[in-house]
Each structure stands twice: as C-alpha cells, then as structure tokens.
Amino acid sequence: MKLKLATAALSALMAAGPALADLVIPDLSYRTGPYAAGGIPFSDGYNDYFTLLNERDGGIGGVPIRMVECETGYNTEKGVECYEATKGEGALVYQPLSTGITYQLIPKVTADDIPLHTMGYGRTSAKNGDVFSHTFNYPANYWDGASGAVNYLLEENGDDLSGKKIALVYHNSAYGKEPIRTLEELSKKHGFELVALPVDHPGQEQKSQWLQIRRDRPDYVLMWGWGVMNQVAVQEAANIRFPMENFIGIWWSGSENDVLPAGEAANGYKALTFHNVGTDFPVFDDLQKHVVDAGKAAGAGDQVGTVLYNRGLYAAVLAAEAIKKAQEISGNAEITPSEMRAGMEALEMTEEKMAELGLANFGPTFSVSCENHGGDALVGVTQWDAANKTWTLISDFKQTDGEVIGALIDEDSAAYAAENNIEGRC
Amino acid sequence: MFYREAGDFKTSYTDDSQTFPIKFDRYRYYVVLAVAFGIIPFVINDYWANALLLPFLIYAIAAIGLNILVGYCGQVSLGTGGFMAVGAYACYKLMTSFPDVSMFIHVILAGGITAIVGVLFGLPSLRIKGFYLAVATLAAQFFLVWLFNRVPWFYNYSASGQINAPERDVFGIIITGPNAPAWATYIFCLIFLAVSALIARNLTRGTTGRTWMAIRDMDIAAEIIGVNPLKAKMSAFAVSSFFIGIAGALFFAVYLGAVEVGEVFGIQKSFLVLFMIIIGGLGSIFGSFAGAAFLVLLPVVLKVVGVDVLGWPTDIVAHLQLVIVGALIIMFLILEPHGLAQLWRVAKEKLRLWPFPH
Numbered sequence: 001m002k003l004k005l006a007t008a009a010l011s012a013l014m015a016a017g018p019a020l021a022d023l024v025i026p027d028l029s030y031r032t033g034p035y036a037a038g039g040i041p042f043s044d045g046y047n048d049y050f051t052l053l054n055e056r057d058g059g060i061g062g063v064p065i066r067m068v069e070c071e072t073g074y075n076t077e078k079g080v081e082c083y084e085a086t087k088g089e090g091a092l093v094y095q096p097l098s099t100g101i102t103y104q105l106i107p108k109v110t111a112d113d114i115p116l117h118t119m120g121y122g123r124t125s126a127k128n129g130d131v132f133s134h135t136f137n138y139p140a141n142y143w144d145g146a147s148g149a150v151n152y153l154l155e156e157n158g159d160d161l162s163g164k165k166i167a168l169v170y171h172n173s174a175y176g177k178e179p180i181r182t183l184e185e186l187s188k189k190h191g192f193e194l195v196a197l198p199v200d201h202p203g204q205e206q207k208s209q210w211l212q213i214r215r216d217r218p219d220y221v222l223m224w225g226w227g228v229m230n231q232v233a234v235q236e237a238a239n240i241r242f243p244m245e246n247f248i249g250i251w252w253s254g255s256e257n258d259v260l261p262a263g264e265a266a267n268g269y270k271a272l273t274f275h276n277v278g279t280d281f282p283v284f285d286d287l288q289k290h291v292v293d294a295g296k297a298a299g300a301g302d303q304v305g306t307v308l309y310n311r312g313l314y315a316a317v318l319a320a321e322a323i324k325k326a327q328e329i330s331g332n333a334e335i336t337p338s339e340m341r342a343g344m345e346a347l348e349m350t351e352e353k354m355a356e357l358g359l360a361n362f363g364p365t366f367s368v369s370c371e372n373h374g375g376d377a378l379v380g381v382t383q384w385d386a387a388n389k390t391w392t393l394i395s396d397f398k399q400t401d402g403e404v405i406g407a408l409i410d411e412d413s414a415a416y417a418a419e420n421n422i423e424g425r426c
Numbered sequence: 427m428f429y430r431e432a433g434d435f436k437t438s439y440t441d442d443s444q445t446f447p448i449k450f451d452r453y454r455y456y457v458v459l460a461v462a463f464g465i466i467p468f469v470i471n472d473y474w475a476n477a478l479l480l481p482f483l484i485y486a487i488a489a490i491g492l493n494i495l496v497g498y499c500g501q502v503s504l505g506t507g508g509f510m511a512v513g514a515y516a517c518y519k520l521m522t523s524f525p526d527v528s529m530f531i532h533v534i535l536a537g538g539i540t541a542i543v544g545v546l547f548g549l550p551s552l553r554i555k556g557f558y559l560a561v562a563t564l565a566a567q568f569f570l571v572w573l574f575n576r577v578p579w580f581y582n583y584s585a586s587g588q589i590n591a592p593e594r595d596v597f598g599i600i601i602t603g604p605n606a607p608a609w610a611t612y613i614f615c616l617i618f619l620a621v622s623a624l625i626a627r628n629l630t631r632g633t634t635g636r637t638w639m640a641i642r643d644m645d646i647a648a649e650i651i652g653v654n655p656l657k658a659k660m661s662a663f664a665v666s667s668f669f670i671g672i673a674g675a676l677f678f679a680v681y682l683g684a685v686e687v688g689e690v691f692g693i694q695k696s697f698l699v700l701f702m703i704i705i706g707g708l709g710s711i712f713g714s715f716a717g718a719a720f721l722v723l724l725p726v727v728l729k730v731v732g733v734d735v736l737g738w739p740t741d742i743v744a745h746l747q748l749v750i751v752g753a754l755i756i757m758f759l760i761l762e763p764h765g766l767a768q769l770w771r772v773a774k775e776k777l778r779l780w781p782f783p784h
Contacts (some may be wrong), residue, residue: 031741
C-alpha cells in the first residue's frame, strides 16, 4: 500500500514536472460555500475560454495553456493556501474573484513578481500603477461603478440630482465599503443626500434595512451586494413595492441568480456592467463547437451565456490578449510571470481586436499604461426583463467622473505608498 | 521495553515532578524541539510555512488559551474569534503607532490588552455559568466584531475598513509583510508557541491551575475549601485571553498580513478553536497541539490527496472534505470523548507494558 501511495505521489510529481513548458493559469475558484452561485459561472467561463484556445488554436502562440484550479470557498485563509500551492508552478496571473483575498495578495504578488488582475473588484486605488506595480483592475473599478450609477441617474433626471435621496445598501465588508467615499464626494458635488445601509455577511437578514428604506423613501437605491445578499435584497425590494427601475446594483449584483428567485417582481431591476450580455457573439459558436459539444466544458456546462459566465470569459480574453502581448514584447512563446506583467501593462483593447476575437462590442475599448492600471473607466447599465429572462444593455459604455475618482485614487494610493515605503516607478 | 519508569532514578523533588518523567519521553521531547528549531527552518519554503506550519502554530497558541479557560477552569467561551480580533487590532494599532519597536513587544502587548478585555467580558462569569455564560461570551464575540467594523479609529480610517500589516522587523530580520522570509516567520511563531506552552504547562500544574480545576470540578466545594472564585475565574480569563490575543496578533501580522474582521474573526473562528480543543482533549496541553494539528492539516491533506493525486474536481473534493471532517469529529466524540490526548495517554499506558502486557 505504501509503495502504491509512493508511486502515485511520484507519478503525480512526474506528471507535474515536464509541464513547465505550458502557460500556467491558476484559477482560484469557489464552487462551494455561500458565494458559490457567483463563483461557479465565473470559473466556468474563465476555464472554457482557455479550453477553446487550446482546442481551436493549440494554445497561445503555439504553447498550450494549463489551468490549475484551486478551491478557495471565498475564504481568505484557503486563498492564501491556494496562492502558495500554485505560485511555484509558474503561475502567470491571479484572478481571485474576492476582494478579501485580493487585499492578501497585493503585497505578496509584488514580492513574488507575479501580476494580479482584479477585474471590477479588489482595491480601487490599484488603478494607480505608479504605486501598485503588479495589480491591475482594468477595465473598470468600484469607484467607476459608483460614478457610473450617479451619471446614469443624472442622465435620467436631466443632469440634476439636487434634493434627491439615494440609499446605498452594501455588504458590510471591505468590498461593500469601497464605494462610500466616492458616493460621499459625488453627493457633495451633485447635491443629493446619501444614506448608507450596511448588511452583514452573508446577507440573509435585511428586514431592518428595507424597513428603513420604506420609511425614508429614497428616490433611488444602489446596491453593493454579492451572493445570497442580492437575491434577498431584490425580494425585499419587491416586498415593499420599491420601484425596480429605481434600484441599481453594481455588476456583482446583476446576474440571473440574483433576480430569478423574485420572479416577475424583479422585472425592471438594473445593474451596472463593464461587458456585454447574452450569447449573440461569434465566439460563442466556437465555444459550442469546440468546448461544449466536445464535452470539455468546465463544471456542469450549463452556465454558458449567463452574466457571470460572460464575465469569466471576458477575464480570460483579457488574460489571453495580455499573454499575446507579452509574447510579442519578450520574443519568446513561453513567457515568465514578469514578462506577463509587462504584457498586461502594454495591453490595448481596440474595437478591431475585439471584432477579430469574435467579440465585437463585447467590452469597452481601453488601454493600459504604467501609470494607469485601470483602463478607461467606461461603464454601462443593463436591465432585467423577467418575462424573457434576459438582461439587456440599456445604456452603452460611458465615461465616468474621472475628476472626482482620480483625486480619491491619488489620495488612497499615496497613503498606501507612504505606509509601505513605495517609490513611484513611472 | 524502552518506554518505562524502571531504572530511571529520581533523586530530587524537582526531578520527580517534571513534565516528562520517563526518559524516553524526555528525549523524544528534546528531539521534537531540536527538529522544530534546528532542522525545519533550514528546509522550510513558502508553501510549508504559509499553508501548514504557521496556521498550525498559531491555532495551537489559541487552543492552549481556550483550553485554559474551558478545559481547566470549566468556563465555556464562544468569544475566541472576538478576542483574537482584539489581539489583531491591538497589534495593528501598536505597529502603526510605534514603527520602531520590536515585533516581540508589540505581540506581547497585544496579548496584554486582550487579557484586560478578556477580564472585562469575564466578569459575568461570577454570576452565571454553563450555557448562560456561553451566551454572554457569544455577545462579546458579536460586540467586538461590530466594534472593529464600526469605529474607523481601529482601522486607521482606511477606505475599505481592512487592516494591513506593514513591514516590521525583529533585530533587523523582517517578520511581517510580503518580504518576510518563511523561516523567520516560522521561528517567530514557534518561539511564541514554545514559550506559551511552557507557561501554560507550569501554570496548570501549580497552585493557579489547581484552583482552576477545583472551580471546574465543583465551584461551591472549591469555595468552601478556600479557593477564591473571583481570583480563580478572573485569572483564567486573563491568562486565556492573553494567549488568544497573542494568537490573534500573529494570525493577522505574520500569517495573513491583511484582515477583514467580520470574515477572519467571525463566529466560525470561535467554533473552530472550540472544536480543536474538544477533539484534542479538554484540559490537556498536548490536546491543544493535537487538535490544532488535526483541524489544520486534515483539510490540506485531503485536498492534496483528492485534487493533486487523484485528480478529482475541486468542488467535489471541497464537499467531501466537509463530509469527512464532520464524520471524523462525530466518530471521535463517540469513540473517544476525551479526545486525541486520551488516545495518546492510552497508547502510553500500553507502551509501558509492551511487549509483555501481563
């Protein structure tokens, strides 16, 4: 028995040994725990796109991609364990899909020289590449989300929000607290009143918050929620008959999981987004042919085309494009994490490039530079149609308030730089 | 044959009452210490440190702390997570306010602050006991987490409410932050664990420990024979919280580096440490080690076997992990209610007679 175990361990080591020639992409996923409903589709999309590249193109630049999946359960301790377990394999880029784990990893990846991509989550001030050398949060961040929501409301109200009351229902964690500062600044600028209502993890208990909303009668409600909190909030909003079209969620509160439980009542609910929805893009035909029909889809294979699946796919697209860029810059096909970082920093997504990938108008155009790790901050709005069970993009990707956000980013990143003795490098 | 008292002559009372009266045991203890201090630091890498050894060392300190309160003094506590948070936030405030002071001092001071908070929340134990006390400490857990979430002074007014450990050193060796070498963080935690275990062991077999145990076994009888319940209970809360505070400080500063109080020091942490001492063995220092090792290492071992060796999907392994750990806990409680420490005691008894049991 011992011999068997030893051989099994040895063969596992041997199998892992020659794989150094691959492009290793770790996937810190969470398919279990209270946030699994969000973790599963994202991870499926992320995996499926790389599988597609392997099946259709034989990898990137002729080098196959190897996915290493590690279950975090949205738990920071397990996230650390996953990071340490996978970094030795030559991991090119990390996408933890958790703000808590992101905060753990920001200093670690900088010390280990591995890039970290926190797409639409994580630490917002990481947009300042001058301070956060290894963290990227393109194409949009939470503060863009906050500003995007306010801009959308401005548009709805003929550019005037003075005297309006906006409530923010947020997950009482680092993630949920992120937008408060921006919204406070924006409330000063545009003269609306902000009411912040925290909801504790995991978010099943929201009766008192919604009671307060019912009493205060805010004109609009914004939500920074994740996991089960979203469904409960939509249901509670329906219960107090809050008009759904005045209820806007951040992109993590805008998937099918969040609105389906409320049924018809959720009709009209809005959510921000930084990528398009649906399967009406040529790349999905390839996915169907090479991945889903071939039985190679990750997970149960039933998530294709959902909002979070598309987001995972988009994350993989951006990672793959960064790898191409890195290969182009360094001249070798088997890139190192350090070259990957350079590739991400030189990434440029244009309309032609997206069309070439079969994803025309799937996401905003943007470019990354040494100073700007956050892209061009374009945010759109989607709306839920309960009858057809579909999300539709109702407001195209638009510019957010760079003036307010830029000042906040400078302030927060300067504080981080001072705390950690970081010299600007751009 | 090797494991026996016979032939090992003690000529003084000190010798007679030492922790490891059997020669073989004593040498085994020295070998463990030598390996832990002399060999592991030279072969350790980031994975071993951050995934296995640091959590084990730190949870062992927390388990020793809780074991003093629950196992030795009989005061049920569900506030471990909250007290660990006190240690972590105290350490953070000290680290950021006095950057030039050694980390050793910060961690010990954090333990001291936690001890004071622990005594405060221990005061109700003078009037209430059993389940009611458990509920009172549960209130401490929720109150403390709420406090650290609510008052921005504790997290230095950062935008996200997270605390991040800046880089700090001990005699020029970096202990916290991402650039800390694995061996240094390991040794740092190991020193704290070794000293904590030593203190705990000596406290529990001296007068203090005996008064705790008297209170645990029957508080009225203890009072009648002259044990001061106020002193005994408060000292148990203080010592226990001191160790738990140290564990919290190390957990934040050395192991995780960034902490969000609700997620890291929530109620599930209190239960985890409680499970450790129940599985390890209530009222036993060795049991604290065994329980911490069991609950830290088992999930990692299951993951390595399931995902890396057998190649199963990660979600199935994660679910299986819950099933297996849960089943093992139930099995232990049925087959050996006194925990791993009792298994070890039985093994030692058997070893004494081996190979001629009659």
